[in-house]
Amino acid sequence: GAGVSQSPSNKVTEKGKDVELRCDPISGHTALYWYRQSLGQGLEFLIYFQGNSAPDKSGLPSDRFSAERTGGSVSTLTIQRTQQEDSAVYLCASSPGQGTPLHFGNGTRLTVT
């Protein structure tokens, strides 16, 4: 079946603009994660959704960042008033449930000019 799909694959935006990044997880996966990866670095946890539970937002770096997951499927990560330090690859992953391996999408490369 299809893997995790992210769009757009690349996004260039001007400082101060808002951006929305989309993630379509694997069908049936109840857990969904957002991570951020700076150039050549490891992954930084942002937010985690599990079923209908309240999301774990402990990794969001500021109140400019928010995410939602509609109908337990598609998720959108929104960054308001983008800053240059927000430039990174934003990776989405899903998994079948608690403690199961993550399946990653190919990410959205965000560049803030």
Add this chain to the structure above:
Amino acid sequence: TQLLEQSPQFLSIQEGENLTVYCNSSSVFSSLQWYRQEPGEGPVLLVTVVTGGEVKKLKRLTFQFGDARKDSSLHITAAQPGDTGLYLCAGPYRGATNKLIFGTGTLLAVQP
């Protein structure tokens, strides 16, 4: 704070050479995972180690989990250009097993 530090940070070797990548922490992990990430793609899971002292083999890759479950290593025998990529170790946050923290990564380049 739980941290996973990987070494070396960069490694460039010739095809056919052997190498070892390390993942270390001062914290105990219930399990550790290894991922490989190629340019423009997301990380792909290679293996999960769960038991202290466990050794798992995946073709030319050998993974070991330390006895105290604070460290892990990845050994590649006779590296191939297809092994090129960013190798990441990851483990669950203490008390929040559904979240993974990732290591700093080792960027491996295998020259033909």
